[in-house]
Amino acid sequence: MKELNLLLFNGNSIFPEFILIFGLFLLLMTDLISDQKDTAWFYFISLTSLVLSIAILLFRWGEEPMISFLGNFQTNNFNKIFKILILLCSTLCIPLSVEYIQCTEMAITEFMLFILTATLGGMFLCSANDLVTIFVALECLSLCSYLLSGYTKKDVRSNEATMKYLLMGGASSSILVYGLSWLYGLSGGEIELQEIVNGLINTQMYNSPGIWIALISITVGIGFKLSLVPFHQWTPDVYEGKGARHPLFDSNSPTPVVAFLSVISKVAASALATRIFDIIFYFSLNEWHFVLEILAILSMVLGNFIALTQTSMKRMLAYSSIGQIGYILIGIIDGDSNNGYASMITYMLFYIFMNIGTFACIILFGLRTGTDNIRDYAGLYTKDPFLALSLTLCLLSLGGIPPLAGFFGKIYLFWCGWQAGSYLLVSIGALMSVISIYYYLKIIKLLMTERNREITPHVQNYRISSSSISKNSIEVSMIVCSIASAILGIAMNPIIAIAQETFF
Template identity: 40%
Template sequence: MSGKIENLLFDSNSPTPVVAFFSATSKVAALALSTRLFGIIFPYFSGEWHIALGVLATLSMILGNLIAITQISMKRMLAYSSISQIGYIMIGILAADPENGYASMITYTFIHILMNLGTFARITSFGLRTGTDNIRDYTNNIDYFLSLCNSSIFPEYILILTLITIIVIDLSYKGKDILLLHRISLISLLSSIVLLLCQWEVKSVPIAPESLQINTPSNIFRLFLLIRSLLSVSLSVDYVRCTKIALAEFLLFISTAGSGGMLLRCANDLVTIYVASECLSLSSYLLSGYAKKDIRSNEATLKFLLMGGASSSFLAYGFSLLYGLSGGEVQLNKLVDGLLSNQMCDSVAIYTSIAFVVAGMAFKLSLVPFHQWTPDVYEGAGLYMKDPVLTFSPVLRSPSLGGIPPPSGFFGKLYLFWHGWKAGSYPSVPIALVTSVISIYYYLKIIKLMFTGKNERSGTSTIYIQNSLVSSSTSISKSSIEIAMIIRALASILSGILIDPIIGITQNTLF
């Protein structure tokens, strides 16, 4: 049987998954038997067995590596390489020490199995694409690997893996290790941002062209979502400590919502768009009601859930009409072609479907008159901050939201309104200017209240929040909140100063 297995391993025509299975399974089984037998027999005959096994291990290490160098087939090279690896593993058995030798042998075996199977997975992927396992065909394969990383949704994979890791750790530690979960989330989000930036300029090779389309605009929005999630997570740990609520679920919802939002921008068919939208929406419903002890939070969540369900039904009905009118197409490009070929562009049905889709999207964007949920959710989602140091950040950011220079909001609005005027949006731009001036009033009102503290309703509201959410014995440092708020304030100022380079980068990236 062992001879048949070895012949299979060295047969370059054997199916790669079969070779991968036997390359790991047979060796693990043989090593298990070796540790069992030698663990009982070896201690009594160490001198005789030590020499024999030492010679076999040495020959395996030398010949396995030398023959592997001469191979041109990747599978045969891995077969000979695995022979040398077994020679290395035999060193642990030769130690005849269950506590140290066997432990090191088991550890290295585990690492070898993972690397071996990972390599075979890569060979399988390459073989399916090229039809060969010749090592010479791997020339310049790094370009394909980089383009594959760019085309795939690796940042989303990291968030999903983080989501699973958080669940496992929270169940293992029973919600006690808050800092560990917080650091894992921060590291995963930073890794996703770095990976997204590294693959920015690589030519895309779509993995699922019918469902996802990754391009530069999608990368920009994915980056925005990752940065927003990172800053939100940085605010979470001190708030969770203060309010005595669970952190794991909060991080879970953040990861799920972030993944849904990122996939939503890459979606290229109606089904993926709807599923990604619901992934984002359901997580948002749960986040809005996360402060369970706050009655306002419960009320806001109920409104958000009911109205969100209605908007989702509008969106689904609009998509179903588009699907039927296009002749059963779900991919966006084919859907447009189907509508044109069926001469449905000017029909009443197409306007009806668009109306339902716009209504569903308007709720997500909180456009009037679909905005009623927004004030309740913003108020009831939970906030606890009373710190003079943090007043610095809103003082800098509020003028930016109102369009007062020098923060970036002024230049952003100026750039937006100017190009809107050039494009002929003459009624909209004056209205936008007037409403921007009106918004300055309530943004400055926030700053006034921060310094004077005179508000007839503030006392009742603050007492309610503190009594319902915050433990009186809680005394924490809001270091993460301060850092996140200061970073946002400085980013607003610096982006206003460097607005020309930012606009130039955006134009070069998109066009």
């Protein structure tokens, strides 16, 4: 009876994850007994399990922190809010995949299994409290990401991008494990995060050269997941290389997989980086601050300057996301107080809506035209004002134009960084934000101009009819993200108040 009570007590801590696991089993059972042509149940089960998990996390908000499963799993407000962000990413991205799956004519069950399993890995990663669980959860997320990136296996560019992603991801995971093994050895054989800290104190190894090796190795592994410069090489190739072959056109249409990977990997890796650096490396506070500051500056500068020269919307967003994660690092570096982490979480929430909203617009445009070339967006306002308006709102919010949500998020992020003394980092971030506005406005200017003769010929016959359920589902995500990107900044105070409660 005691063991049963202990199991029930521990199981209560992973109830949101259990909902997703149950959803995975339901998907498999539905696949066995239902007609593959009836895909509505697969989307319903996936979305229902995600929404229920969010509801449970919100219902349990404010509960006392708890460590369960013999110290392997930790539950507190900090990892709860990151789980909510990860679930939000998946919930917004699934409606974008309906038309994608129809175009590729691939099995919906496997696609949804990969999405939910990646989400599950990200959730476990947020609460993992020992080195083994961290690595297993990270690989669960990573392996599903590799499979999703190569889902269109008949596409040559997709295969090339997947191979690069897999090889670089495997190398980064190996380097990360090497760093974790140093922590294990230096701490005297401990694997729990807090026990590692105690072990480093007992062995007097917290100032040894081995800590530097562990710090650099772990930074490289996490930097790959965050797409930090110089570990960003996979990002533009994976963003642009994947695509579903549209049946009406010869070119590749954008894929929702890119939208999913562009946000979930950053949210999960940010949660991991925050906990590892803040808990284990607090002995080397100045050292890891210095390392992350260099990476943040390189990411902001290189990401925004290279984005200026891009002609593909997906590749432009790839380099834009590299610059965006540089801004987010400001909150991680200055997270010694509630304001630092609160600014990072707040901006991450806004970034999810801004980025997925932009991808929703690109996907919808690509499905109707078969192109993602920036020049082909010329004159979109005259053909489809609603799509042009949604894309404009998301891009302006990404650039930080007032009074949109991105402006308030960046202001709060930079203000917290300035208060913490990161003057150089904030100054460079503000300058790079101004530069980013240029290439966002360049696209918006194209939306309002007339089409020229260099435009892809089939785009001249752009059609705005969208009567199918699949396209309507894309428009729902697009509308939600556009509205959130426009007005979410009005609710800054309650969002910040909630984010400040996550300080651990």
